[in-house]
Amino acid sequence: MTARAAVVAGGGLAGIAAACDLADAGWSVTVLEKKKRLGGMVSSFADPAGGGEVDNGEHIAVEACTELLGLFGRLGCLGKLKRQPRLRLPFVGPDGRVAELTESAWSFLTFPFLSLGDRWRVARTLRRIGKMKDAEIGPLDNFTAADWLEDQGQTPAAIARFWDCFIAPALNEPAARGSAALAARVLRDAMGVGPEKSRFCLFRVPLGEVFADAAAAYIAARGGTVRALASVERVAAAGGRVEVRLSGGETLSAEACVLALPHDDLAAVFPESAPPLEFSPILNAHLWYDRPVTPLEVFAMVDSRIHWVFNRTAIAGLTGPGQQLSCSISAAQDWAHRPSEEIAAECDVELKRRFRGEARLVRFVVSREPRATFSARPGTAPMRPGPRTRHAGIVLAGAWTDTGYPATMEGAVRSGRAAARAVVGS
Ligand SMILES: Cc1cc2nc3c(=O)[nH]c(=O)nc-3n(C[C@H](O)[C@H](O)[C@H](O)COP(=O)(O)OP(=O)(O)OC[C@H]3O[C@@H](n4cnc5c(N)ncnc54)[C@H](O)[C@@H]3O)c2cc1C
Incomplete structure (x- = not known):
């Protein structure tokens, strides 16, 4: 037949x-x-100056991405991922202080970037999110994630310093603009059901x-x-x-x-x-330094428009005198029209402020994806x-x-x- x-x-x-x-x-x-x-x-895409390829933008998966990992397994490419054996999420403060969230509750209890009250409220809300049913999540599409989180007692500081470190990259819209339903779905599946599901899977090789x-x-x-x-x-x-x-x-x-x-x-x-969905852009500044800036592999930047920084040198398992750091800026509407030199300089200043040292920026590439994702705003569910x-x-x-x-x-x-x-x- x-x-x-x-x-x-x-x-x-x-x-x-x-x-x-x-x-x-x-x-x-x-x-x-x-x-x-x-x-x-x-x-x-090809990077003639470096002789290799540069990603159009850093991509992260987590262990909760079971269908993606299943597909990679069928295709035989799981070896190209660097999967965290244990959850390690370093946050770097504006003064360079580093605090890691791990699978131990203690790391959260002592997390210095949130007040004690905020830590307690975040933990309580995360527990609630982990128990949410699809039927409760659906109607939240009428609200922004920020409105919904405020209803859960979350303060602006907790939204900025904790929730938006995950919501802005996942939705490619900040909590203030993103759909509460989409935020709740991602948070429940990736963070609300046990830390094993939150472990990062990073790409060792160019995408x-x-x-x-x-x-x-x-x-x-x-x-x-x-x-x-x-x-x-x-x-x-x-x-x-x-x-x-x-x-x-x-x-x-x-x-x-x-x-x-x-x-x-x-x-x-x-x-x-x-x-009639709209788009939301993502922008990445790939920076090459003449020497290591940080030993951290991937980290969130507290109080910064740069959401996550990826140490490409470490993730790829490379050694050498220099270091490549890639700064990921989600929902980059307000950065889209800025010249690349200005973007790279701002990222460089932000990194230097946090990791004082002698490292010198040798070169940069700024990659822009104006149509990176649909804009995950409230009211989009019926359009999909x-x-x-x-x-x-x-x-x-x-x-x-x-x-x-x-x-x-x-x-x-x-x-x-x-x-x-x-x-x-x-
Ligand atoms: C910079 C950036 C960072 C991201 N970070 C993450 C992340 O960390 N984690 C995560 O999970 N997701 C991330 N995403 C989102 C993720 O990459 C996308 O949601 C996903 O890859 C989209 O897959 P898709 O197949 O739906 O669409 P696409 O990948 O857009 O595929 C559509 C394909 O159709 C082709 N095409 C278009 N028109 C035609 C035509 N007329 N004929 C034939 N072919 C056509 C296109 O060339 C394209 O190859 C990121 C996206 C970007 C851009």
């Missing part, structure tokens, strides 16, 4: 997850990706080298095809099949098509399902469709679809798997 044919448009994590599941289910899969490599937003080739090989080994530099122009249902027109004029016909495109690209390809459209053979995937999560790698994989289930069940 000939395998049924499915086209997957878009080779980000959502498209890859859908393609792998469909290939495993015996479908003949063709992935069409408009760029030259798979990976979508999880990507890196473009993590899973793109492994995914292409996985799909090819199951009889599928991955076509890079193949841009989908239009998709339409036609007589019980789906027609997929590429920008060169070629048309493919298949039983099913998974549209795993960013929502604005979907608007051109299949307008009837495109949501599930996988099914009104045509049985055309299904949707993408971190922006109705996953219950903000735009994350885990959400993207879940959406791709849901799309594959919708195709197989159609």
Whole structure:
């Protein structure tokens, strides 16, 4: 019997997850990706001055990302992750003081960046969040995370110095602008159910080298095809099949098509399902120093617009006289139009203020992703469709679809798997 044919448009994590599941289910899969490599937003680019690749932006997963880690396991790329054996979250204060949150309650009881009262209130609220049911979380989409946290007795200091260290990067919107439902979902699943789930998984290698080739090989080994530099122009249902027109004029016909495109690209390809979601930018300043600034591998910056700093040298297990630190700035609307020199200088000053020493900034690269994620504001839940459209053979995937999560790698994989289930069940 000939395998049924499915086209997957878009080779980000959502498209890859859908393609792998469909290939495993015996479908003949063709992935069409408009760029030259798979990976979508999880990507890196050539850095001629350093001779390697630089990430478009630092990515973190946590052990709670079970679908993402499951996909990496199937693709054989778990070895490219550096997984914390125990939770270690260093916070660095403006005066350089370092305090680590670990799996020991003592680390929280003595956490110096919150008042005693705030520590108690944060712990109580975290416990409550861990017990929240989906039915309680859904209606919170009408509120900002800050309003909801204030209702839980959280002070502005606790929101700024604790909650926003997690909410702003996860939602790519600060608590003051982000949806309380999306914040609650992420906090419950990543922090509210035991510290093992919160352990960080960092990428040892440039993002473009993590899973793109492994995914292409996985799909090819199951009889599928991955076509890079193949841009989908239009998709339409036609007589019980789906027609997929590429920008060169070629048309493919298949039983099913998974549209795993960013929502604005979907608007051109299949307008009837495109949501009116907005984007939120992420910006990363990659700084190279002539000598080590800090032994910390990854740390949060207290009272700073730089949310997390990644010690790429340590994470990659490199040695050498110098050190590469990458500063991640989420929800970077107010930084987007600033010149790179100014951004790098501000990051350098902030780091030097905290880690006094002789290290000299040798060079920098600022990477900007203006369309990094959809803007996870209140009221977005009804705009995010599930996988099914009104045509049985055309299904949707993408971190922006109705996953219950903000735009994350885990959400993207879940959406791709849901799309594959919708195709197989159609
Ligand atoms: C800088 C940055 C930092 C991030 N940090 C984190 C983090 O720490 N943790 C986390 O979990 N998430 C993070 N994210 C979010 C995460 O990367 C995304 O949510 C996820 O990768 C999106 O996957 P996707 O498959 O839904 O979409 P995408 O990755 O956008 O994939 C869509 C694909 O479709 C392709 N495409 C578009 N139009 C067409 C067309 N017409 N024809 C064919 N192909 C097309 C695109 O080229 C792309 O490859 C970050 C994102 C960025 C940008």
